[in-house]
Amino acid sequence: MEIEIATVGGYEEVGRQMTAVRAGEDVVIFDMGLNLSQVLIHDDIRTEQMHSLDLIDMGAIPDDRVMSELEGDVKAIVPTHGHLDHIGAISKLAHRYNAPIVATPFTIELVKQGIESESKFSVDNDFVKMEAGETMSIGTSGQVDLEFVNVTHSIIDAINPVLHTPEGAIVYGLDKRMDHTPVIGDPIDMDRFREIGRSDNGVLAYIEDCTNAGKKGRTPSESVAKEHLRDVMQSIEDYDGGIVATTFSSHIARVKSLVEFAEDMGRQPVLLGRSMEKYSGTAERLEFVDFPEDLGMYGHRKSVDRTFKRIMKEGKENYLPIVTGHQGEPRAMLTRMGRGETPYELDEGDKVIFSARVIPEPTNEGQRYQSERLLKMQGARIYDDIHVSGHLREEGHFEMLEALQPQNIIPAHQDLKGFAPYVDLCESQGYELGRDLHVTRNGNLIQLVE
Ligand SMILES: [Zn+2]
Numbered sequence: 001m002e003i004e005i006a007t008v009g010g011y012e013e014v015g016r017q018m019t020a021v022r023a024g025e026d027v028v029i030f031d032m033g034l035n036l037s038q039v040l041i042h043d044d045i046r047t048e049q050m051h052s053l054d055l056i057d058m059g060a061i062p063d064d065r066v067m068s069e070l071e072g073d074v075k076a077i078v079p080t081h082g083h084l085d086h087i088g089a090i091s092k093l094a095h096r097y098n099a100p101i102v103a104t105p106f107t108i109e110l111v112k113q114g115i116e117s118e119s120k121f122s123v124d125n126d127f128v129k130m131e132a133g134e135t136m137s138i139g140t141s142g143q144v145d146l147e148f149v150n151v152t153h154s155i156i157d158a159i160n161p162v163l164h165t166p167e168g169a170i171v172y173g174l175d176k177r178m179d180h181t182p183v184i185g186d187p188i189d190m191d192r193f194r195e196i197g198r199s200d201n202g203v204l205a206y207i208e209d210c211t212n213a214g215k216k217g218r219t220p221s222e223s224v225a226k227e228h229l230r231d232v233m234q235s236i237e238d239y240d241g242g243i244v245a246t247t248f249s250s251h252i253a254r255v256k257s258l259v260e261f262a263e264d265m266g267r268q269p270v271l272l273g274r275s276m277e278k279y280s281g282t283a284e285r286l287e288f289v290d291f292p293e294d295l296g297m298y299g300h301r302k303s304v305d306r307t308f309k310r311i312m313k314e315g316k317e318n319y320l321p322i323v324t325g326h327q328g329e330p331r332a333m334l335t336r337m338g339r340g341e342t343p344y345e346l347d348e349g350d351k352v353i354f355s356a357r358v359i360p361e362p363t364n365e366g367q368r369y370q371s372e373r374l375l376k377m378q379g380a381r382i383y384d385d386i387h388v389s390g391h392l393r394e395e396g397h398f399e400m401l402e403a404l405q406p407q408n409i410i411p412a413h414q415d416l417k418g419f420a421p422y423v424d425l426c427e428s429q430g431y432e433l434g435r436d437l438h439v440t441r442n443g444n445l446i447q448l449v450e
Pocket of ligand 1: 081083153175390
């Protein structure tokens with residue numbers, strides 16, 4: 001059976017991930033993501049109304065024109081988890097393919113919300129829910145199967161899809177860390193990866209996320225971030241003024257920890273900001289998380305302002321607002337608080353907890369710097385970097401190679417510079433650039449079996 005891989009997007013950047021695998025006549029697409037930084041750099045762009053080709057020209061969504069060179073039919077579109085760099089282009093591209101969107105329940109819900117807010121295209125692809133551990137047949141040959149293996153990442157319900165073919169398995173390895181004690185959900189299913197690696201046909205190709213490949217050691221578990229957070233929050237337990245926390249809205253496990261510690265401190269947690277309401281509300285509705293019944297979640301400007309007024313009236317010492325703005329995004333809640341645009345008044349000595357790391361990108365770094373300056377000018381004390389990454393470091397990568405023993409490796413989720421440490425790592429394990437280690441760019445085809 002002919003096996004071919006199209007590296008559509010995310011091979012020159014972090015963002016707009018998209019990869020297609022052709023097994024004989026059948027094609028499966030993994031991820032259709034958005035490169036948000038290419039959107040945010042323009043001040044007032046509303047992508048909902050934009051045409052795909054304009055977004056492709058901006059570098060915001062994958063340039064999927066290479067797909068016409070793949071001789072087969074797309075049978076499934078498979079987003080691996082709900083981060084925008086993996087699902088953000090579905091509303092712009094999925095309607096071009098007559099194929100269902102196959103994903104885990106939380107991811108599907110987020111994809112649906114993205115499609116609902118789309119106003120240029122009508123996307124009516126079917127949805128097929130599949131849980132980690134399940135398998136479905138692809139096409140009519142009876143020889144190709146799609147399996148979801150449970151992985152742990154900074155968003156719940158993440159999987160690594162595996163396409164089983166007569167030539168071996170194709171493992172799409174974006175994005176994960178090796179977490180054996182996650183705060184929500186099951187540990188990463190390393191047993192299954194080992195089984196796949198030792199099966200008769202083995203692993204033909206492994207497509208891997210190189211984000212942290214240049215970092216030594218291992219990425220700590222989410223439970224380490226939780227303990228770090230507990231330590232910080234216990235240390236300010238007796239403070240009787242304002243404490244405000246921020247984290248990634250989509251990081252439900254972290255939001256859950258913040259809510260839990262707020263209650264331990266005798267403060268009422270409250271989630272503020274549109275995306276806080278969106279992600280936590282969705283997770284609660286789908287029963288991934290059990291928040292206290294009286295947990296307030298407010299997204300609209302008016303209800304947020306009303307909540308802030310109530311907090312100021314009843315006393316800041318009784319509340320823990322958990323807000324958007326961990327990267328200093330100009331329109332997010334924390335940045336607005338820093339600018340004094342909300343009814344919440346910061347006083348000298350008030351605490352601001354960033355349970356996030358700055359995404360190392362000049363725009364983020366600049367915006368986050370500004371946000372912190374504004375907060376400090378009002379007397380706020382900053383606690384930052386209370387976080388663990390969602391991506392494998394060196395030792396995790398070694399473990400994956402050991403488990404899967406892939407015949408071919410394709411580095412992804414970075415630019416060329418970002419691939420370099422992973423290339424070194426693979427070469428130390430006997431792979432050779434150009435032979436079985438395929439460094440590539442967006443819009444290329446790699447024929448693995450002719
Ligand atoms: Zn991700």
